[in-house]
Amino acid sequence: MDTHQATHGRSCLSATLPMGIIMKHFLALAVLTLSLLLPTVSTANDFDWMRDFNVRAEADQDGVRLRLQKTFNINGAEIDLVWSNTKDPADAFNVIALADISDRPVREVLSAYEKSTGWGNLAKQLGIKPGSAEFHALKSGNYGQASVLGEQASSGKGKSNGNGKGKN
Numbered sequence: 001m002d003t004h005q006a007t008h009g010r011s012c013l014s015a016t017l018p019m020g021i022i023m024k025h026f027l028a029l030a031v032l033t034l035s036l037l038l039p040t041v042s043t044a045n046d047f048d049w050m051r052d053f054n055v056r057a058e059a060d061q062d063g064v065r066l067r068l069q070k071t072f073n074i075n076g077a078e079i080d081l082v083w084s085n086t087k088d089p090a091d092a093f094n095v096i097a098l099a100d101i102s103d104r105p106v107r108e109v110l111s112a113y114e115k116s117t118g119w120g121n122l123a124k125q126l127g128i129k130p131g132s133a134e135f136h137a138l139k140s141g142n143y144g145q146a147s148v149l150g151e152q153a154s155s156g157k158g159k160s161n162g163n164g165k166g167k168n
Helices: 003-008 012-016 019-042 049-059 061-072 076-084 089-102 106-115 119-125 133-140
Strands: none
Touching: 049 061, 049 089, 061 076, 061 089, 076 089, 076 106, 089 106, 089 119, 089 133, 106 119, 119 133
């Protein structure tokens, strides 16, 4: 301990800077840290369902592919095309669901996906408002994901009414 610390019982730093300034700096650092973390935390729930979907879809690929056909009324060749040109089953689901939401051909959405920088940007490019009920359902995992996994269908399923896309 130096002489000043022994005499006053405080470290040299606190002796040279008033406690108010130290607290202001600490609070500013805390606010900055939180402001950097909040955008990550606020979007953490968007598309969180995808990891679980991928695990479950990998365990039952044939079943998931058949249920995709039934849920979105598209043919097996389109399922194969999307499945083989997306990075994982959840991306394949999203491409097919975005085709359903946007009323665009699956091939067109797949082409846009291959050039896209994210689901929100892709939705905008397809004319889907990111604030729409359908896009919120897709982000939160309530746009038919349960029925494609073989579970009881959720009431949040999008607008697909069995007329399907079947477009090439």
